[in-house]
Amino acid sequence: METIVISHPHHFQQDNLPPTFLALGYFDGIHVGHQRVINTAVELAKKNDAVSAVMSFHPHPSVVLGKSDQNWTYITPLEEKKKILEEMGVERFYLVKFDQVFANLDTQEFVDQYVIGLNVVHVVTGFDFSYGKYGKGSVETLVKESNGQFGQTVIEKIEKDGHKISSTLIRNCLKEGLVDEIEPYLGRRYKLNGTVTHGDKRGRTIGFPTANLDTDQYSLPKVGVYAVEVSVDEKSYLAMANVGYKPTFKDDQKKPSLEVHIFDFNHEIYGEEVRITWLKRIRDEKKFSGIDELIAQLHADKSKTYEITQSL
16 A cells, blocks of 8 residues: 655646545544445445545644644554555555644635545545535535536445444543443454553562553553453463553552553563553552552452453
8 A cells, every 4th residue: 555645735736646536534443434435435446447545634633623632542543544444455545734724725625636636536435524624514515516527425324233333432432441342333342552661560579560551642441450462473362451540559640551461471572562452341440558459459350351251
């Protein structure tokens, strides 16, 4: 897959670009609704001997438009998004830098420059796609502003158990710690990558060594303890993860951290990247009165993790 980074104003010439079937959207998570949009564009492109492409934007519009702080986290950070798109057979990835200048484009300017101007002959979007200044553009205005120069396919709302599948729904599951309920919406279990960093090494003194992870821009689930799987060098291990502030030992940690205790594992992996697959939440994080109480709880958590994996 070819990745093409675009800053406004771009200088691509329509005549120099191949006829393209384009999936348009932000696509954080690439959930089952997003997959329907993207797969449709890929399939139509193959049938019409054209190039399949996805257009997305970075950073998240909420950061630029002041609706969020600069620490916005993602279900699928950019590099993860690229990997998934490539696996889906997308041939070209247009990554548009989302800044205030781009955000102020009116709807017709967006269509003329970023659809027609990129030689897009067919657009595929979700039913609620919006674009242009203040998000005034919709799937209805896209038809009008195409001036007949490209076709359009709209993917209707996809629901599961009465809920519209969306990135917001998945984020809410993460906020509630409901990692075991995400798979039907995401089409896969929630996973994230993290680099193993040096911690305070306290866990190894009580028989529960942990790997501290820098998870970059991934969205973490609710503070608590979870049953997880950890992939190291393409091998999978059962583990339990703690998302939180380590209240037994610290009173001043500002943001939650992620550490995992990997079962039956004694290798040094500092600096390595590992992959976490979230299975189910075990309990809230809590402050213990002493080390003995903490150790007893960790043993109980380990037993609970085995129970959870046997029931999956």
